[in-house]
Amino acid sequence: MDFLVPEACSADFSQCTKEEAISRMVDSLVEVGAIPAEVGEDAAELVLKREQVGTTGIGRGFAVPHAKHPDLKRVVGCIARSSHGIDFDSLDGEPVHLLILLLSPADQFDAHMRALERTSTWLLGQPLP
Template sequence: MVDIDGFLTPERIVLGLRCASKRQLFQELADAASGITGIDAAVILAALNQREKLGTTGIGEGIAIPHARVKDLAQLVGLFARMAVPVDYDALDDAPVDLVFLLLAPEEANNAQLKALARIARLLRDPEICARLRTEQDPAQVYELLTGRRAGGTA
């Protein structure tokens, strides 16, 4: 099993992200991921947009898991964002999205990416966890909800 704390850190929790559109959201995610990985934001943005052309990563219930494989990325990278105002995302249920979990993977990380996506999707299918993710104001508590581990420590 892939543990979320293997690719998500407390510093990668963004609460109250403001974006007017899915396009702007992807740009903000690419910019943040660039700062984490050192990979050009344009490369990350292109990878996200290319993946999205295959089908929406908005899975419904206000949740999106944008993901892509990125050239020259060394390891899985995650970032969680809660939108200040839900954004239209072309999700499967046409509902706007307010919970976004970005996952970037190295080009050759097929198995690890699929396991990580499954783990994230399983977690975000829990209505109780999502309700808490929507109301919690402390990023450390959000990290603990997502990983089962305290920020800076263990469970």
């Protein structure tokens, strides 16, 4: 989980939408210098486009929104928590309380998949099927 940027992690998100949560998480990576400012807006849009393909709300209160961006040099991520819960259209229909955002270089498919696998194993105790 060395891709996580602790300075960008958020203790709690008050009531917000999935879109707002994703935007705030990307903004936090920009604010701490983990990703360039010019990448931030594009990255948030790419994550939201990925959500349109299928939810990243994997169940049990967890979501792993993610995307790949051509201007990134390494995988980065951050964690956010929502005590209230966020509607993420999760697979189990339950609200999300813990989000882990992953952004990866577009040309590093293997690194992206390893980060997703590590994240799901950490959250669920096993990789996603």
